[in-house]
Structure formats: structure tokens, C-alpha cells
Amino acid sequence: MDEIEDLCGNLRLTEEEEIIVECSSGSEEEVLRKGARRLVVKICANRAVGKEVVANTMRKIWRISKRASFLEVGKNVFIITFANHADRQHALEGKPWLFDNFQFILKLYEGDLEPGKMKFNVESFWVHIFNLPLGHMTKDWGERTGQSMGKALDVDVDEGGIGWGKYLRVRVELNLHKPTASGRIVMVQDKKIWLTFKYKKLPRLCFVCGWILNGVDGCSVAADTDCFGLMPIINVGLHSQTLT
Template sequence: MEEVLTEKWGKFSLNEDENEGVSLDLEEIAPMVQRGRFCLIGKLLADRIVPKDFFKVPLLKAWRPKGTASFQVIGGNLFIVDLEYEEDKDRILAGKPWLFDGNLVSLAVFDGLTPPAKMNFDTEAFWVCMYNLPLACMGKETGQKIGASVGVVQEVDVEEDEPGWGEYLRVKILIDLSKPLARGRMLHVHKQSLWIAFKYKKLPKLCY
């Protein structure tokens, strides 16, 4: 749909009145921006249009907001969630990624200035489990370095200056969904090369 609109816009010519347009300053839209401060914009990344009532109840059950939460469709599988409390918004964002029927529900913070059709849902944060690491490499700095080769590291699941010894090292990484999913990385350390395999938590259908 967006590509069709872009093509039509390229062939569109404006008359003088249309081109002059209407100007708005931030003070005029400030009340609406403030109104949306606890809102989230969501997109269900599915290969079909899913009615709001199908995914609303499962998401609310998973999120368990303390206050009210109202859903409004703003186009296709795109919707806005109006939450009563900021703590609910923060907790939902911290719990990403969220899935419905195996499909990713991508969430973005309301900014009020971006048209829904231009919002970017091409990235999402996933917990990546890194296997076959030497014990001396299961620390915060190593997790950050390997994770940075995949995407933007948001968190390494170890305490500061403490080892993350275990079956794997867990790193939360913001990943570009338009690129092939990384299966792992070769690690070169002390004259040896090791294959570090990745496993992803709560991986949606689109990533397969």
C-alpha cells in the first residue's frame, strides 16, 4: 500500500493553494502528544490481516496491566494501545518480544509526529543464548563484543565484573529483521577457533 501511494504521489502535482499548505507548531499539538505519553504503537507481523479482537485478549492476558488498556486499529495490523499507567508501558516494553500465534507483535513508543505508515518495525530485541564459549569468555565484555557483531546489544545477563558461567551466555540484542538470522559466530581466542552457536528465545515465525 505504501509503495502504491508513493508512486501516485510522484505523479501528483499541486496547485498553489494545496502547495501553500497548513503550518502547525509544537504548542498546538502538545496536548495530544501529552495525551499519548503512556501509549504504545504495535504491529502484528503476520501474513494476513488479523481482527483486533483476536489478539487483544491474549495480549492483555500476557501483559496483565494494573490499569485500563484500550486498543484502537490505525491501519491493517497496526494498532495503538492506550495505557492508564506509565509503569504498565515500561513493563510491557521491558518484556519484549511478545508473540501472538507465533507471530511477532512489534512495539514502539508513541511520539505523535510520525505517520503510522512510516513507522519502522524492522528491528526487535531478542535474548540470544551463546553456546560453546570457554568459561573465561563468559563475561559481560565478551557478550557485548560478540553481540555487537549481530546487532545493538541492550543487555548481557551477568552481574558487573562477575562470570556468567553456565550452559550458555545470554545477551539481549536489537536485531534487524530484514537480514538473515545469524546462526552463530566464529570465535578466535588464544590460537584456537571455536564455533559459537546461537539459540534465540521466543523466536517468531518470520525469523524462520
């Protein structure tokens, strides 16, 4: 994209092409108003997916009141218009979503952003952290562990900041272009403890590098993977960390 912008910057425009079109503030307000019921999605599959198939499938998965409309703006990139704000909020709060076991990345609608500049490189997941000592099943430890993975968004604890149960549940925003970690080593009173991670709704991963998304050139570790590296993972250690 930067190369295209540099190329355009070096072009010599004709007098006709130098005419500037200005938009009034009223039209911007209209864009924002319409965007209040919209989201943008990218389906991270290595094959094209038709909008009607996506619309029919996701209505069943979301269980929304009315069918949402999908407008294709790029390969597997769609603008979704919901019938009401409640349906839109339901889709946002239920993230992450999968489509045919491929990552279904939802983003807020930005009406002033060109489709080619939209970035779909992060997604939030609920991660179950096992093997924390009982006294460390807290919001503070959840945030520390979550920050080591990406960006900690939420920790499922009670009003006192304590998590009760077999695991601590943390919502983390992950970079999809990095390996998916199966755990972490933590130091508790000079003792090393291995924490095991289990992910909710984890999609297909590259079986070589562990990334959820690879670039258009394929896996950075092995050149013989498919163009997105989106294959069912065969590493037993990571496969066991997936929750449905």
C-alpha cells in the first residue's frame, strides 16, 4: 500500500485531475450516523466466500433478530449493516467468531478509512490459565499474564478481585501474526511454575509456525504451506489447548 501511495505521489496530474472535491460536514455526520449499526469483517480464509453464504450462516450463529446485510468491499472483507443496535452489540460482545473454522475478525466501522488501509491483525480471545497457585488467582496476576501475551482486556474475577475455580479466565487481544503461546513460566517465591493456556474459539493455525494468520507469501518458517498458512494444527501440545 505504501508503494502505491509513493507511486501516486510521483504522478504528474492533468489540470482536470487536480480538481479537489470537498465534502461538507453534514455528509460526514450522515456517514457516522449510518455507521452506528455497522461493523467491518474479514474472513481469513484462503478461498473466496460469497456474501449470501456468510449472511445466512452468521445469522444462525449469532441468533440475531433480523438478517444483517453484507456488502463486499474486498476479498472476504465485508461491511455488515445490522437491523438494530442490539444485534450489532450482540455480535461485538460475542467475539471471537469463526466461519468454517477460519478466523472471522470484526472491527468497528470507520467511514473515513479506505478499504485498502483497514488492518485485521489483532483479535481478542478468552484464555483459560491453568496451574496458578490458589493465592494468585487474582485480577493482578491475570492482567500480568495477559499483558505478556498481548493486551489484557478483562479478567473474570469477583468483586474482591479473586477468581475461583479450576482456572483464571482472561480476555486478551492477540497479534495474529505471532505464534500462539501454549503457556508461560512464572516465578512464585523463587519457584518456577508452568502455566498452561487454553483458548476459547481458537481457529485453524499454521501447523509450522503456530500463527493464526500468515502473510500473502505464506508461512515465514516453511515455504511449502498454503498462502495463508491456515491449516488444522497437528502439534499435539497446542491442539490440546483449544476450547470449543
